[in-house]
Amino acid sequence: MRTFQRLLATTSTRPGSAHHMALLPPIPLYRRVLRAQRKLPGDMRVLGDEYIKSEFRAHRNVENPLHIIGFLTQWQLFAQKVEGNEWRGSSIEQHTFERMSDEQKYQLYELMTAIRKKELEENDPEYSPDK
Known part of the structure; x- marks a missing residue:
């Protein structure tokens, strides 16, 4: 994800698309997801925190722009769902x-x-x- 800053400067989503949002850089997104997890029940939070940490670690050195954008997009959508308490039953x-x-x-x-x-x-x- 080292190339993320360069991608952020050159990549934009289409204004009419369903996923039009500014992507957070990896570290602020990582922090946001962990903060959002605080709302979850104890066992779910522990499991989720460990999973999040391992996924971000595993993707630390990814250089494929499509993988980076996809990874960050999905985690940002996840954070929004958890923050809005929309994850139950989804x-x-x-x-x-x-x-x-x-x-x-x-x-x-x-x-x-x-x-x-x-x-x-x-x-x-x-x-x-x-x-």
């Missing part, structure tokens, strides 16, 4: 899911499994993780 758009790699789909599946397990542990007195 789902991934079909075209976004179709563009995901197999690894991303697997990560999403693992996250879904962990959430369902946690909900079962909290809501079903007869549930035992050993079964």
Whole structure:
């Protein structure tokens, strides 16, 4: 993401597009996302904070402009949803899911499994993780 400042100076979104917004640079966006996470319940916040940190670390040296813009755009949209408390009950758009790699789909599946397990542990007195 080192090339981000150069991209910020040369890249603009079309004024009529649905995603017309100024992209935050990586570090301010990282801070904003972590601040937004403070609104979430304890377990979700811990899981989210670790995931955010690992994702930003993993993308630190990305140089492909399309990947950088996509990464920052999605995290900025995420921050807006969490800040506006619009994340509950939302789902991934079909075209976004179709563009995901197999690894991303697997990560999403693992996250879904962990959430369902946690909900079962909290809501079903007869549930035992050993079964």
